[in-house]
Amino acid sequence: MSVNNKVTVGTFRKRKAAGEKISMLTVYDAPGAAICHSAGVDSLLVGDSLAMTVLGYKNTLPLTMEEALHHAKAVRRGAPDAFVIFDMPFMSYQASDEEALRNAGRALKEAGADAIKLEGGAEVAPLIAKLVGSGIPVLAHLGLLPQHIMTAGGYKLTGKTPEDAARLLEDARKVEAAGAFATVLECMPSEVGKMISENISIPTIGIGSGPDCDGQVQVLNDLLGLFEEFTPKHARRYAELGRLFREAVTAYAEDVRTAKFR
Protein backbone atom coordinates (compact mmCIF):
# COMPACT_ATOMS: atom_id res chain seq x y z
CA MET A 1 0.00 0.00 0.00
CA SER A 2 1.13 3.56 -0.48
CA VAL A 3 2.31 4.81 2.89
CA ASN A 4 0.08 7.88 2.95
CA ASN A 5 -3.59 7.90 2.15
CA LYS A 6 -4.48 11.57 1.89
CA VAL A 7 -4.82 12.97 5.39
CA THR A 8 -7.55 15.54 6.13
CA VAL A 9 -9.04 17.00 9.29
CA GLY A 10 -11.52 14.11 9.07
CA THR A 11 -8.62 11.67 9.41
CA PHE A 12 -7.77 13.15 12.82
CA ARG A 13 -11.33 12.59 14.08
CA LYS A 14 -11.51 9.05 12.65
CA ARG A 15 -8.17 8.05 14.12
CA LYS A 16 -9.22 9.07 17.62
CA ALA A 17 -12.56 7.27 17.27
CA ALA A 18 -10.71 4.13 16.11
CA GLY A 19 -8.07 4.42 18.85
CA GLU A 20 -5.33 4.84 16.23
CA LYS A 21 -2.41 7.13 17.04
CA ILE A 22 -1.44 10.15 14.92
CA SER A 23 2.17 11.06 14.11
CA MET A 24 3.32 14.62 13.50
CA LEU A 25 6.80 16.04 12.93
CA THR A 26 8.02 19.56 12.45
CA VAL A 27 9.76 20.16 9.15
CA TYR A 28 11.13 23.31 7.59
CA ASP A 29 12.31 22.59 4.05
CA ALA A 30 11.51 20.69 0.85
CA PRO A 31 13.86 17.69 1.18
CA GLY A 32 12.86 17.19 4.82
CA ALA A 33 9.19 17.31 3.88
CA ALA A 34 9.68 14.79 1.06
CA ILE A 35 11.44 12.33 3.38
CA CYS A 36 8.98 12.72 6.28
CA HIS A 37 5.92 12.37 4.04
CA SER A 38 7.19 9.39 2.07
CA ALA A 39 8.22 7.73 5.36
CA GLY A 40 4.59 7.72 6.44
CA VAL A 41 4.52 10.57 8.95
CA ASP A 42 0.83 11.54 9.12
CA SER A 43 1.20 15.30 9.31
CA LEU A 44 3.89 17.96 8.92
CA LEU A 45 4.07 21.05 11.14
CA VAL A 46 6.01 24.06 9.92
CA GLY A 47 6.71 24.93 13.55
CA ASP A 48 7.75 28.38 14.66
CA SER A 49 10.58 26.39 16.31
CA LEU A 50 12.01 27.14 12.83
CA ALA A 51 13.28 30.31 14.52
CA MET A 52 15.58 28.29 16.77
CA THR A 53 16.30 25.08 14.87
CA VAL A 54 17.14 26.61 11.50
CA LEU A 55 17.30 30.41 11.68
CA GLY A 56 19.56 30.74 14.73
CA TYR A 57 17.33 32.93 16.90
CA LYS A 58 17.48 32.44 20.69
CA ASN A 59 13.72 31.85 21.00
CA THR A 60 10.64 31.80 18.76
CA LEU A 61 9.63 35.46 19.26
CA PRO A 62 11.57 37.10 16.38
CA LEU A 63 10.13 34.88 13.62
CA THR A 64 8.15 36.88 11.05
CA MET A 65 5.23 35.90 8.80
CA GLU A 66 7.48 36.33 5.76
CA GLU A 67 10.14 33.97 7.15
CA ALA A 68 7.56 31.35 8.14
CA LEU A 69 5.80 31.55 4.76
CA HIS A 70 9.11 31.19 2.92
CA HIS A 71 9.71 27.86 4.69
CA ALA A 72 6.10 26.68 4.48
CA LYS A 73 6.21 27.13 0.70
CA ALA A 74 9.34 24.98 0.55
CA VAL A 75 7.66 22.28 2.66
CA ARG A 76 4.66 22.30 0.32
CA ARG A 77 6.91 21.99 -2.75
CA GLY A 78 8.71 19.04 -1.17
CA ALA A 79 5.51 17.20 -0.22
CA PRO A 80 2.61 18.27 -2.45
CA ASP A 81 0.22 15.70 -0.92
CA ALA A 82 1.13 15.98 2.75
CA PHE A 83 -1.13 17.43 5.46
CA VAL A 84 0.81 20.63 6.26
CA ILE A 85 0.10 22.80 9.29
CA PHE A 86 1.40 26.38 9.49
CA ASP A 87 2.42 27.47 13.01
CA MET A 88 1.44 31.12 13.36
CA PRO A 89 4.45 33.27 14.39
CA PHE A 90 4.44 35.42 17.54
CA MET A 91 2.40 38.61 16.95
CA SER A 92 0.89 37.39 13.69
CA TYR A 93 -2.45 36.72 15.45
CA GLN A 94 -2.42 38.54 18.80
CA ALA A 95 -2.96 42.21 17.85
CA SER A 96 -6.43 41.78 16.36
CA ASP A 97 -8.70 39.08 15.02
CA GLU A 98 -8.68 40.86 11.69
CA GLU A 99 -4.91 40.63 11.40
CA ALA A 100 -5.05 37.00 12.57
CA LEU A 101 -7.58 36.09 9.87
CA ARG A 102 -5.54 37.80 7.16
CA ASN A 103 -2.30 36.10 8.22
CA ALA A 104 -3.93 32.69 8.58
CA GLY A 105 -5.44 33.20 5.14
CA ARG A 106 -1.98 33.85 3.73
CA ALA A 107 -0.82 30.48 5.07
CA LEU A 108 -3.50 28.69 3.07
CA LYS A 109 -3.55 30.92 -0.02
CA GLU A 110 0.17 31.60 -0.47
CA ALA A 111 1.85 28.56 1.08
CA GLY A 112 -0.88 25.99 0.39
CA ALA A 113 -1.07 24.95 4.04
CA ASP A 114 -3.96 22.68 5.06
CA ALA A 115 -4.39 24.18 8.52
CA ILE A 116 -2.87 26.64 10.97
CA LYS A 117 -1.80 26.30 14.60
CA LEU A 118 -1.82 28.96 17.27
CA GLU A 119 -0.92 28.97 20.96
CA GLY A 120 -3.43 29.49 23.74
CA GLY A 121 -6.65 28.30 25.38
CA ALA A 122 -9.76 30.18 26.52
CA GLU A 123 -8.30 33.55 25.48
CA VAL A 124 -8.01 32.51 21.82
CA ALA A 125 -11.21 30.42 21.63
CA PRO A 126 -13.26 33.27 20.05
CA LEU A 127 -10.52 33.72 17.43
CA ILE A 128 -10.45 29.97 16.72
CA ALA A 129 -14.23 30.09 16.15
CA LYS A 130 -13.81 32.95 13.64
CA LEU A 131 -11.01 31.16 11.77
CA VAL A 132 -12.93 27.89 11.59
CA GLY A 133 -16.05 29.82 10.62
CA SER A 134 -14.05 31.29 7.73
CA GLY A 135 -12.98 27.85 6.55
CA ILE A 136 -9.53 27.72 8.13
CA PRO A 137 -8.85 24.52 10.11
CA VAL A 138 -7.15 25.22 13.45
CA LEU A 139 -4.84 23.08 15.57
CA ALA A 140 -4.82 24.46 19.14
CA HIS A 141 -1.79 24.37 21.45
CA LEU A 142 -2.07 24.15 25.27
CA GLY A 143 0.36 23.74 28.13
CA LEU A 144 3.86 25.13 27.74
CA LEU A 145 3.48 28.04 25.33
CA PRO A 146 6.91 29.03 23.96
CA GLN A 147 5.53 32.39 22.74
CA HIS A 148 4.82 33.25 26.41
CA ILE A 149 8.38 32.83 27.74
CA MET A 150 8.74 36.51 28.57
CA THR A 151 5.64 36.54 30.79
CA ALA A 152 6.25 33.02 32.15
CA GLY A 153 9.92 33.71 32.90
CA GLY A 154 11.14 30.69 30.93
CA TYR A 155 10.02 27.31 29.61
CA LYS A 156 7.96 25.82 32.45
CA LEU A 157 6.14 22.53 32.79
CA THR A 158 2.39 23.10 33.20
CA GLY A 159 -0.43 21.26 34.96
CA LYS A 160 1.56 20.41 38.07
CA THR A 161 -1.16 21.42 40.57
CA PRO A 162 -4.78 20.18 40.53
CA GLU A 163 -5.85 23.78 39.83
CA ASP A 164 -3.49 24.02 36.83
CA ALA A 165 -4.70 20.66 35.52
CA ALA A 166 -8.35 21.74 35.87
CA ARG A 167 -7.61 24.99 34.02
CA LEU A 168 -5.92 23.07 31.19
CA LEU A 169 -8.98 20.82 30.85
CA GLU A 170 -11.18 23.93 30.80
CA ASP A 171 -8.97 25.40 28.03
CA ALA A 172 -9.13 22.11 26.10
CA ARG A 173 -12.94 22.14 26.29
CA LYS A 174 -13.04 25.75 25.08
CA VAL A 175 -10.82 25.16 22.02
CA GLU A 176 -12.81 22.01 21.25
CA ALA A 177 -16.09 23.95 21.45
CA ALA A 178 -14.57 26.70 19.27
CA GLY A 179 -14.01 24.11 16.54
CA ALA A 180 -10.30 23.23 16.70
CA PHE A 181 -9.80 19.89 14.90
CA ALA A 182 -7.13 18.77 17.41
CA THR A 183 -4.89 20.27 20.07
CA VAL A 184 -1.22 20.05 20.92
CA LEU A 185 -0.50 19.35 24.60
CA GLU A 186 3.02 20.50 25.45
CA CYS A 187 4.97 19.58 28.57
CA MET A 188 2.44 18.50 31.15
CA PRO A 189 2.41 15.47 33.48
CA SER A 190 1.37 12.18 31.82
CA GLU A 191 -1.71 11.91 34.06
CA VAL A 192 -2.88 15.33 32.87
CA GLY A 193 -2.26 14.42 29.21
CA LYS A 194 -4.29 11.25 29.77
CA MET A 195 -7.09 13.03 31.65
CA ILE A 196 -7.51 15.68 28.93
CA SER A 197 -7.33 13.09 26.13
CA GLU A 198 -10.13 11.10 27.79
CA ASN A 199 -12.32 14.14 28.33
CA ILE A 200 -12.42 15.82 24.91
CA SER A 201 -13.59 14.44 21.58
CA ILE A 202 -10.84 15.98 19.41
CA PRO A 203 -7.41 14.30 19.25
CA THR A 204 -4.59 15.45 21.52
CA ILE A 205 -1.13 15.59 19.98
CA GLY A 206 1.37 15.39 22.82
CA ILE A 207 4.93 16.61 23.21
CA GLY A 208 6.30 15.75 26.62
CA SER A 209 2.77 14.96 27.83
CA GLY A 210 2.87 11.20 28.20
CA PRO A 211 1.93 8.04 26.29
CA ASP A 212 -1.84 8.43 26.44
CA CYS A 213 -2.17 11.39 24.09
CA ASP A 214 -3.91 10.51 20.81
CA GLY A 215 -0.77 11.35 18.85
CA GLN A 216 2.75 12.62 19.29
CA VAL A 217 4.66 15.53 17.78
CA GLN A 218 8.42 16.01 17.90
CA VAL A 219 10.75 18.72 16.69
CA LEU A 220 12.57 17.08 13.75
CA ASN A 221 15.98 18.52 14.63
CA ASP A 222 15.71 17.12 18.19
CA LEU A 223 14.68 13.70 16.84
CA LEU A 224 17.63 13.63 14.44
CA GLY A 225 20.21 15.00 16.88
CA LEU A 226 20.61 18.11 14.76
CA PHE A 227 19.88 20.71 17.43
CA GLU A 228 22.88 21.24 19.67
CA GLU A 229 21.95 24.35 21.70
CA PHE A 230 20.11 22.25 24.30
CA THR A 231 18.06 19.06 24.48
CA PRO A 232 14.55 19.48 25.89
CA LYS A 233 13.59 16.61 28.23
CA HIS A 234 10.65 15.74 25.98
CA ALA A 235 12.89 15.17 22.94
CA ARG A 236 13.43 11.58 21.85
CA ARG A 237 16.55 11.08 19.78
CA TYR A 238 16.38 8.56 16.93
CA ALA A 239 19.69 9.49 15.26
CA GLU A 240 22.88 11.47 15.76
CA LEU A 241 22.96 13.42 12.51
CA GLY A 242 24.79 16.34 14.13
CA ARG A 243 27.71 14.06 14.91
CA LEU A 244 27.67 12.50 11.40
CA PHE A 245 27.50 15.98 9.85
CA ARG A 246 30.53 17.15 11.85
CA GLU A 247 32.53 13.99 11.06
CA ALA A 248 31.79 14.31 7.34
CA VAL A 249 32.79 17.96 6.99
CA THR A 250 35.82 17.46 9.24
CA ALA A 251 36.99 14.63 6.98
CA TYR A 252 36.38 16.76 3.89
CA ALA A 253 38.31 19.74 5.27
CA GLU A 254 41.18 17.44 6.25
CA ASP A 255 41.23 15.78 2.80
CA VAL A 256 41.44 19.15 1.05
CA ARG A 257 44.16 20.33 3.46
CA THR A 258 46.23 17.22 2.78
CA ALA A 259 45.47 17.28 -0.96
CA LYS A 260 43.75 13.88 -0.80
CA PHE A 261 40.69 15.50 -2.32
CA ARG A 262 41.55 17.45 -5.45
Ligand SMILES: Nc1nc(=O)c2c([nH]1)NC[C@@H]1CN(c3ccc(C(=O)N[C@@H](CCC(=O)O)C(=O)O)cc3)CN21
Ligand atom coordinates in the same frame (compact mmCIF):
# COMPACT_ATOMS: atom_id res chain seq x y z
N1 LIG B 1 14.71 22.36 19.33
C1 LIG B 1 13.55 22.74 19.86
N2 LIG B 1 12.78 21.82 20.48
C2 LIG B 1 11.60 22.17 21.01
O1 LIG B 1 10.92 21.29 21.58
C3 LIG B 1 11.16 23.51 20.89
C4 LIG B 1 12.00 24.43 20.24
N3 LIG B 1 13.18 24.02 19.74
N4 LIG B 1 11.65 25.71 20.08
C5 LIG B 1 10.31 26.14 20.42
C6 LIG B 1 9.83 25.41 21.57
C7 LIG B 1 10.56 25.70 22.85
N5 LIG B 1 10.34 24.46 23.54
C8 LIG B 1 10.94 24.13 24.73
C9 LIG B 1 12.19 24.60 25.04
C10 LIG B 1 12.80 24.27 26.23
C11 LIG B 1 12.15 23.46 27.12
C12 LIG B 1 12.82 23.12 28.39
O2 LIG B 1 13.84 23.67 28.70
N6 LIG B 1 12.28 22.20 29.13
C13 LIG B 1 12.87 21.81 30.40
C14 LIG B 1 11.80 21.42 31.35
C15 LIG B 1 11.11 22.62 31.89
C16 LIG B 1 10.90 22.48 33.37
O3 LIG B 1 11.30 21.48 33.92
O4 LIG B 1 10.33 23.39 33.94
C17 LIG B 1 13.82 20.64 30.16
O5 LIG B 1 14.64 20.39 31.04
O6 LIG B 1 13.75 20.02 29.10
C18 LIG B 1 10.90 22.97 26.81
C19 LIG B 1 10.30 23.29 25.60
C20 LIG B 1 9.62 23.53 22.74
N7 LIG B 1 9.95 23.96 21.41
Ligand SMILES: CC(C)C(=O)C(=O)O
Ligand atom coordinates in the same frame (compact mmCIF):
# COMPACT_ATOMS: atom_id res chain seq x y z
C1 LIG C 1 6.73 21.75 19.32
C2 LIG C 1 5.70 22.07 18.30
C3 LIG C 1 4.33 21.67 18.75
C4 LIG C 1 5.77 23.53 17.92
O1 LIG C 1 4.91 24.32 18.23
C5 LIG C 1 6.92 23.99 17.16
O2 LIG C 1 7.78 23.18 16.78
O3 LIG C 1 7.00 25.20 16.92
Ligand SMILES: [Mg+2]
Ligand atom coordinates in the same frame (compact mmCIF):
# COMPACT_ATOMS: atom_id res chain seq x y z
MG1 LIG D 1 5.44 26.34 17.84
